[in-house]
Amino acid sequence: MTKIFFERVSILGVGLIGASFSLAMKSRGLCGHVEGFGRNRENLLRAKERGIVDSVTTDPGAVGKNSDLVLLATPVGSFSYLAREFASSLKEGAVLTDAGSVKGDLVYELEKLIPPKARYIGAHPIAGSDRSGLDAADAGLFQNARCVITPTENSDPDALETVTALWRALGSEIVKMDPGHHDRIYASVSHLPHLIAYAIVNTVADTDISYLDFCGQGFRDTTRIAASSHELWRDICIMNRHNLLDVISTFQKNLDSFSQYLRASDSDSLEREFKKARTLREGLGQN
Numbered sequence: 001m002t003k004i005f006f007e008r009v010s011i012l013g014v015g016l017i018g019a020s021f022s023l024a025m026k027s028r029g030l031c032g033h034v035e036g037f038g039r040n041r042e043n044l045l046r047a048k049e050r051g052i053v054d055s056v057t058t059d060p061g062a063v064g065k066n067s068d069l070v071l072l073a074t075p076v077g078s079f080s081y082l083a084r085e086f087a088s089s090l091k092e093g094a095v096l097t098d099a100g101s102v103k104g105d106l107v108y109e110l111e112k113l114i115p116p117k118a119r120y121i122g123a124h125p126i127a128g129s130d131r132s133g134l135d136a137a138d139a140g141l142f143q144n145a146r147c148v149i150t151p152t153e154n155s156d157p158d159a160l161e162t163v164t165a166l167w168r169a170l171g172s173e174i175v176k177m178d179p180g181h182h183d184r185i186y187a188s189v190s191h192l193p194h195l196i197a198y199a200i201v202n203t204v205a206d207t208d209i210s211y212l213d214f215c216g217q218g219f220r221d222t223t224r225i226a227a228s229s230h231e232l233w234r235d236i237c238i239m240n241r242h243n244l245l246d247v248i249s250t251f252q253k254n255l256d257s258f259s260q261y262l263r264a265s266d267s268d269s270l271e272r273e274f275k276k277a278r279t280l281r282e283g284l285g286q287n
Contacts, residue, residue, distance in 0.1 A: 004030060008032060011070075018074075028169060041058055061088075069095050070090065076235045077239060080109055087113055120159070123150070125146075132229040147172035191237060195237060196251070
């Protein structure tokens with residue numbers, strides 16, 4: 001296993017993922033100084049007081065200077081803007097990575113924005129919570145979680161090895177795949193479920209908001225992820241909208257089928273579809 005240690009790390013976005021990343025690195029002795037960047041100085045100072053980061057900045061043009069590793073952990077919609085701002089500050093040999101839920105064209109754009117002296121490798125840790133912010137930070141968040149790494153034909157082999165070794169050191173299981181394939185998969189298994197969770201809550205509220213007072217555990221379980229950051233998921237859905245629209249179309253077809261079965265009182269077809277879904281759901285995690 002490649003041994004890694006970063007003297008100086010910069011984390012852009014000290015929320016759940018960014019703060020957890022810092023705590024995970026610190027707890028494993030993988031870094032020295034950690035710089036935190038964000039828009040909210042009060043939040044950054046709280047992170048510093050708690051020892052999550054060692055220094056803070058709100059200047060996107062100065063962040064990352066002299067850092068060996070830079071992590072983008074802000075909402076994905078800000079990645080390109082931030083990269084343009086800090087690109088010239090990156091030191092020779094610096095590694096840039098991210099924790100974004102969208103890859104696709106974004107990976108290639110970031111590769112172009114980063115100067116030749118630095119290297120970028122895309123990553124997506126499949127770890128999170130319906131809770132957000134540094135108060136939910138957890139040094140063990142990435143332990144036993146899957147991390148998808150999305151190299152391209154332009155990726156530097158040494159940087160790819162470094163990023164792979166880093167996420168392994170944080171306890172993650174590594175899967176490598178094409179950026180476009182990543183976005184097609186996660187449009188189905190992550191982005192669509194979040195969109196549906198938001199829609200379910202809004203549907204009940206549009207019917208009669210007082211009904212929410214009577215929801216049970218089933219409703220709470222089904223819509224738990226609707227408590228996720230609206231800003232984060234706004235960016236994800238917009239940036240992966242083409243894939244998301246495709247799976248929404250498939251989802252709509254399934255809803256239309258259920259509507260037809262209900263109109264026809266077709267209990268056999270309903271039971272068949274419910275049984276199919278139950279069998280598939282019970283098989284999750286067994287591979």
